[in-house]
Amino acid sequence: MEYVLLVLVGMLAAVSGAIAGLGGGFIIVPVLALMYTMPVSQxxxxxxxxxxxxxxxxxxAYARQKRIDYRSxxxxxxxxxxxxxxxxxxTSIVGSRVFFVALGLFLMLMAVVINFKPTQSRGGFxxxxxxxxxxDASGVEHRYAFNLWFGSGVAFFVGFISSLFGIGGGSVMVPTMILFLAFPPHIATATSMFSILLSSLVGTISHVVLDHVLxxxxxxxxxxxxxxxxxGAKLASKxxxxxxxxxxxxxxxxxAIRLMFKG
Incomplete structure (x- = not known):
């Protein structure tokens, strides 16, 4: 029964993660915390x-739909x-309660702000x-412009929190791409997953070396x-x-709620 539950949790996390471009860790992390007694690092x-x-x-799946902006x-x-x-x-040396709460509040703010339309007149940074x-594969043309340096700066932070919390950095990357970089939502979710794929490989190897994977x-x-x-990717296209x-x-x-009550 435990194994069946884990398979269902993995499936639910991947479906919801693919639709929103988050990765699904926001489901896996709290479930593991409730099911097992193990260090945060594991x-x-x-x-x-x-x-x-x-x-x-x-x-x-997104590659077949041609929704990934590979260069970005x-x-x-x-x-x-x-x-x-x-x-x-x-992860193995720090567990800052203040940081979890601050990040949780930031994500709550992003959850509200992302519902506003991105401004077309962007200046400065x-x-x-x-x-x-x-x-894309359905014949829809996508045209947009953004600041690559700002996006890359946010991406570094995203890589850090993704590996630190194991939740998937799309929770910050996708809202940033939609709100500040003017990415169409479908392209933002697909491109975010592609970025997460490459960075999570390095993050996973790092955790394996540190013996953090059960x-x-x-x-x-x-x-x-x-x-x-x-x-999830098929549902997202519809x-x-x-x-x-x-x-x-x-x-x-x-x-955000999970992070604020973490540990």
């Missing part, structure tokens, strides 16, 4: 490993990687430096995540952008 490490599997599945995703992942290594190392224009638990969660990633934003807002509140 919860984060095991969740990160499952996140990597989920990201593989979701990214493969690669740039963001390069910035995430050093943050992922730092986050994995920090948000002044666009690159322009993207491509057509392999028995990971295997059953991963089985569910492989199936859930495919299902959901309007506005609905994705609303779902993301709810997920952000869940993540």
């Amino acid at each position: 919860i984060s490490g095991t969740s990160m490993a499952v996140l990597f599997v989920s990201a593989i599945s979701s990214t493969w 995703g690669l740039a963001f992942s390069v910035a995430m990687i050093p943050g992922s290594v730092l986050g994995a190392w920090t 948000l002044r666009p430096t690159v322009t993207r224009n491509f057509i 392999w028995g638990t990971f295997i059953w969660l991963a089985i569910g995540a492989l199936a859930g990633g495919q299902i 959901i309007p952008g506005l609905v994705i934003v609303r779902i993301l807002s709810v997920c952000l509140f869940i993540v």
Whole structure:
């Protein structure tokens, strides 16, 4: 019964994570904390490993839909990687209650702000430096411009918290891409998963080296995540952008509450 529950948790996490571009760790982390008595480092490490599997599945599905901005995703992942290594190392030595609460409040703010339309007149540090224009598999053309340096700076922070908490950095990256970088919601979720795939590989390796992954638990969660990633990506392609934003807002509140009551 325990194994069946883990498979279902992995599937649910991957489905919801793929739809909102978060990765699903916001479900896995609290469930592991409730089901088992284990150090925070092992919860984060095991969740990160499952996140990597989920990201593989979701990214493969999004690639077939041609919704991934590969150039932007690669740039963001390069910035995430050093943050992922730092986050994995920090997990074993730091557990700051103040930091959890502060991050939780920040995510709650993002959950509210993301519902406002991004401004088209952006200047200063948000002044666009690159322009993207491509057509997805359904024939829809996507055209947008954003500041790559600002996005990369946020990506470093995202890599750090993703590896530190094992929750998936999409909880910060997707709202940033939609609100401040003017990404269309569907492209933001797909590109975020691609970035998470590359950075979570490094984060997972770091946790494995530090012996933070519980392999028995990971295997059953991963089985569910492989199936859930495919299902979530297919559902996301059929959901309007506005609905994705609303779902993301709810997920952000869940993540925020979990972080504020963590430990």
